[in-house]
Amino acid sequence: MSPGKPVIISPPPDWSTRGAALIAELEVALGDWANRVDHIGSTSIPNMAAKDVLDLQVSVSDLDDAARSFDAPLGSLGFQRSPYETDHIPAGQTDSPANWAKRLWLRRGHTDGDVNLHVRLTGSPNERLALLFRDWFRAHPEAVPAYAAFKMALAEIAQDTDIYSDVKDPVVDLVIAVAEPWAVSVGWHP
Numbered sequence: 051m052s053p054g055k056p057v058i059i060s061p062p063p064d065w066s067t068r069g070a071a072l073i074a075e076l077e078v079a080l081g082d083w084a085n086r087v088d089h090i091g092s093t094s095i096p097n098m099a100a101k102d103v104l105d106l107q108v109s110v111s112d113l114d115d116a117a118r119s120f121d122a123p124l125g126s127l128g129f130q131r132s133p134y135e136t137d138h139i140p141a142g143q144t145d146s147p148a149n150w151a152k153r154l155w156l157r158r159g160h161t162d163g164d165v166n167l168h169v170r171l172t173g174s175p176n177e178r179l180a181l182l183f184r185d186w187f188r189a190h191p192e193a194v195p196a197y198a199a200f201k202m203a204l205a206e207i208a209q210d211t212d213i214y215s216d217v218k219d220p221v222v223d224l225v226i227a228v229a230e231p232w233a234v235s236v237g238w239h240p
Contacts, residue, residue: 056205056214058099058198065093068163069104076108076167079123083116085109085172090180092201095187099198101211103164107180109172116169117153129155129167137168137176138219140226150176179226181240186229189236197225 069089076087091105092098110116121131132154139150153169170177187194200221208214232238 054210056101056208056211058202058205059102060099061093061097062102065104066096069094069106072104072106072162072165075127076106079127080108080120083110083119085111088181088184090168090184091166092198094184095194097191097198098187098194099202101205103166105166105168105180107177108167108169109177110169111172113151113153113169113171120153120155120169124155124167128157128160128162129165130157132156137170137179138215138222140179140223141220142223143175145175149174152176178240182229182233182238183222183225185238186225186232189232193225197221 066089073087073089077084080087086109088094088107088109089104090107092100093102093104108116117131124131134154135151136147137150137152139147143150151171151174155167155169157163157165157167168180170180187197201218204214204217208217
């Protein structure tokens with residue numbers, strides 16, 4: 051998604067505050083187009099080392115409508131549309147790749163920080179996966195140091211963020227494999 055070698059940092063205390071502020075801005079800018087807006091990914095998990103790039107997710111009813119309607123309001127917040135429109139499909143999933151579609155806007159070099167804004171269909175498997183990943187780690191803080199150490203080691207050897215993501219995706223699949231039974235046992239839902 052972005053060039054260059056990934057850099058993983060210890061979590062600064064402002065990631066959650068920055069995420070909440072951006073959620074509020076997005077809710078105003080997108081209005082009824084957004085069914086929900088969430089801070090997701092590693093920067094949404096307490097004490098998780100990560101790249102200093104917030105991941106947010108906007109859940110929508112129609113991706114094509116979002117693609118047509120979001121450029122102007124998101125552009126006013128410093129976002130640009132990315133051509134990337136499909137998420138990694140976890141190992142073992144047999145549903146259609148169309149179920150893993152998304153739209154993506156990026157904000158880089160902004161005074162309020164870099165952001166990946168993932169726009170996904172409400173109720174889609176990729177929307178659910180992003181929320182389950184976050185919530186499982188929040189409920190299992192004892193797992194955070196191991197995953198953070200993996201990411202730091204990977205960032206040391208990965209030549210760029212594309213390689214970093216390609217290697218990290220199967221590990222996310224393993225986390226989700228553990229998170230799914232937990233979700234059932236506690237009655238979790240997005």
